[in-house]
Amino acid sequence: MKITILGNGSGGAFQGRNYTAHFLECDGQYFLLDCGEGTQHQAFRLGIPIGRVRQIFITHLHGDHVFGLIGLLTSFSLQGRTDAVEIFAPAGLRQLVEVHKKVCGVYFPFDLKILEVDTEVSKVIFENKKLEVLTIPLRHRIAAAGYLFREKPKPRHIRPEQIEVWKIPFSAIKSIQNGADFELPDGRIVPNSELTTDPSPSKSYAFCTDTALHLSVAKVVRGADLLYHESTFTEKHREMADLTNHSTASDAAKIAKNADVKKLLLGHFSNRYENLEEHLAEAQAIFLETEIAEEGKLFLV
């Protein structure tokens, strides 16, 4: 998985930090997570092939996460796109799209599916051959869900020398990769453990924004390779965080620690912070493997 950070800012007047959008490439498939105003501008600047995206996941309908969406879809239309687009979002997005069709002359020459997500439960909402996406219930001022991108269990690694030894036909390989034993022509059984080694680990990326500290998030993202968790504030502005249902860097680190993830990415920073050293220090005091989600930076999982 390759994750590019298009914006790490939060709501409020634009003051240099871009609004939220992450571009995710996973096994030749492209996904967009949130789409704040100016996402297509950022994609252009960073050389991101945003036109290849087929699924867009919107966490919630606040402007800094969604005000670039209709513009992006309009650009797709004006480029003559024919590939379908699926958008996963909390209730309300359909109304937003419909009113733009009605009053702004917006039209879609491609199949646009809007799939409403339930922000109260964690469940699989999308899957393809190699990947599944689960919702992560969040706690914000309006309905919000994070998204967990998780590779499905991978096939076990074949031990080629054993395939030779037992003269196993090619037609049996797939089921052996999936864990089956092999029955020899004389009826003897070769156990799978002799024919394969463990598969490569399945990677996962969790995208959690916007939310107050919500401990049940840790359950859903447990063991994730990379957790992006909003940290709008530092503890210095604890009251603001509580008032606005946002997290501090400490809150994000608590979730990371609790969920035993491999790495934490901090983002969605309030404009009041010119530099982010305090965020980093505050989080690392609780969870060392923390990084800032710098704009334009590519993170590999």
Added chain:
Amino acid sequence: MKITILGNGSGGAFQGRNYTAHFLECDGQYFLLDCGEGTQHQAFRLGIPIGRVRQIFITHLHGDHVFGLIGLLTSFSLQGRTDAVEIFAPAGLRQLVEVHKKVCGVYFPFDLKILEVDTEVSKVIFENKKLEVLTIPLRHRIAAAGYLFREKPKPRHIRPEQIEVWKIPFSAIKSIQNGADFELPDGRIVPNSELTTDPSPSKSYAFCTDTALHLSVAKVVRGADLLYHESTFTEKHREMADLTNHSTASDAAKIAKNADVKKLLLGHFSNRYENLEEHLAEAQAIFLETEIAEEGKLFLV
């Protein structure tokens, strides 16, 4: 009048040219003309005090002219703005604002007035002490109006030496500035022409986008000091212009010539043009006083 060009691009995927927005300062009042996606980003980059704007004029509801508006208003809200905002726009904007209030948690702690403009007639829709704004009916795929900003006739210049000669009291000055003669205590009349010289000329700025060639525009903008007229295409793409109800650089120049304006600004360029020399040459062949509306450039009227 000071006009700053925030964007000179047209619709379609962002490829470096910003979407339409002009910032106009006139006698200490600030106006925004159109508000494409990323307008607040551009205002920040250019150091434009966009928060001082009290009137916003939207030509039409296509995304490249309006998709930055709700984001801008949201930012105003998050900054705790209390100054009223008036938005002039064709029908439909209210619906757009209402659906955002309903589904995006958008709220306005200031008085937001949406004033629907009739795009079929030219009339005064706004005035203050020194300025009036008229609609300019345009011809596009959806209802569209340009806007003519015109200073009201200015007071005549007093000839101080004549005021001395006739011992005219201060209380009479204002009516003399407005053209009145002065009656002396003995009943004799001093004609205004002896007491004053002609006022400074009233300046005007016409903002015409988006539109096909529409000759009646020339009538409304006649004699304007500066005419911004869209020129999405050059004549090489005449068919595209006709198909999409846009103008070529030649069309813009024809309006400028016909209206006998002082200067023409070209803008709203299609992404297909990397450089704009052809636009300029094409327009200047018809109307010499033509310039490109370069992004970030300040034009004085």
